[in-house]
Amino acid sequence: xxxxxxxxxxxxxxxxxxxxxxxxxxxxxxxxxxxxxxxxxxxxxxxxxxxxxxxxxxxxxxxxxxxxxxxxxxxxxxxxxxxxxxxxxxxxxxxxxxxxxxxxxxxxxxxxxxxxxxxxxxxxxxxxxxxxxxxxxxxxxxxxxxxxxxxxxxxxxxxxxxxxxxxxxxxxxxxxxxxxxxxxxxxxxxxxxxxxxxxxxxxxxxxxxxxxxxxxxxxxxxxxxxxxxxxxx
Numbered sequence: 321x322x323x324x325x326x327x328x329x330x331x332x333x334x335x336x337x338x339x340x341x342x343x344x345x346x347x348x349x350x351x352x353x354x355x356x357x358x359x360x361x362x363x364x365x366x367x368x369x370x371x372x373x374x375x376x377x378x379x380x381x382x383x384x385x386x387x388x389x390x391x392x393x394x395x396x397x398x399x400x401x402x403x404x405x406x407x408x409x410x411x412x413x414x415x416x417x418x419x420x421x422x423x424x425x426x427x428x429x430x431x432x433x434x435x436x437x438x439x440x441x442x443x444x445x446x447x448x449x450x451x452x453x454x455x456x457x458x459x460x461x462x463x464x465x466x467x468x469x470x471x472x473x474x475x476x477x478x479x480x481x482x483x484x485x486x487x488x489x490x491x492x493x494x495x496x497x498x499x500x501x502x503x504x505x506x507x508x509x510x511x512x513x514x515x516x517x518x519x520x521x522x523x524x525x526x527x528x529x530x531x532x533x534x535x536x537x538x539x540x541x542x543x544x545x546x547x548x549x550x551x552x553x
Contacts (some may be wrong), residue, residue, distance in 0.1 A: 327445035328421045330472070334452040335414045338368075339407060341461055347403050355458045355532070359399075364455050365406040366398035371451050372413035375444055376420040378431050385434065421445055450476055454530060465523040465532065473522045474504065480529040480553075481508040489551045491515075495529075497522040509548075516548060517541040 342365065350362040359367075370391065374384045385391040398409070427442040439447070453472055456463045477495065484490045490509035496519045497504035504522060507515065517540065518525070524537035528550070535547045 322440065322442040322446065324421065324427050324442040324445045327449055328418060330469075331414075331421075331445055331449045331452060332418060334449055334456070335410075337463070338452055338456045338459075339411060341456070341463060342403070342407060342410075342459070345403055345461065349461075350401075350403055350406065353460075355460045359458075361459050361461075362399040362401065362406065363395055364458055365410055366395045366401070368451060368455055369398065369406075369409045369413040370394050372410075372417040372448070375448055376416050378433060378444060379420045379423075379425070379441065381431075384432070388434075391434075417448060446475065446479075450479075454532070457532065465527045468523060468526070470522070473526050477504075477506055477522060477526050477529060480526070481506040483553070484508040484529070484550065486510060487551065491548050493518055493548060495519075495525050497525060516545055518547065 345361070350365070351360055353359075354361045354364045356364065374391070378384050398406075401409070421444075425441065427440070429441050430438050431441045431444065432438050433447075449472065453468055453476075457465055457468070477497075481495065484493075485508050487509060492511060492513045492515035493507070493509045494515045494517045495506040495508065496517065498519060498521050501519070509515075518528075518538055519541060520528075520538035524533070524535075527533035528535045528538055528547075531550070531553055538547060540547050
């Protein structure tokens with residue numbers, strides 16, 4: 321069962337880690353490339369601020385973004401700002417998200433996100449946790465996949481395995497985490513093909529599923545079979 325209150329606390333903790341790490345940077349670092357193609361670090365922080373406000377919209381029954389164009393324009397507008405402004409904005413937008421999450425609500429209701437995607441309101445805090453953790457890694461400032469909380473890694477692999485399930489471009493895949501191969505096993509992809517067995521430590525599995533790596537640290541058990549190429553999320 322999803323515990324939205326517990327996830328909100330995890331979001332707060334992850335945000336504090338990110339803010340503490342980013343506070344050690346300077347304005348020049350904001351202009352350096354992030355690990356996301358075409359985005360500087362300033363783009364990543366701007367996106368995190370605007371995403372917090374967008375998820376407030378979701379929780380309060382408004383469209384997540386006015387339009388795809390507005391989302392992109394707002395990120396481009398805010399990306400060049402000085403570090404202190406970026407951090408203040410992120411801190412304040414995250415506080416607005418926490419306030420929206422603390423308001424009495426029916427957490428079993430269905431909400432609409434981008435591009436017509438729907439989900440349970442109770443999973444919105446976890447979605448925000450994903451944004452904070454993965455984009456902290458994307459900043460390239462010393463926080464790596466291996467530093468992600470174990471609970472987060474397992475749950476995000478669950479989420480991504482579900483997302484790729486029955487995807488026509490993804491063959492059947494069995495994922496096994498080496499930390500606990502008897503428990504940490506996931507199935508994803510098409511069910512009309514034989515399953516490719518991929519093993520590795522859970523952060524490496526997550527990095528590949530989330531499009532952050534090309535599969536470094538992973539092994540395909542099946543002889544002569546290459547690691548599948550996953551479509552973009």
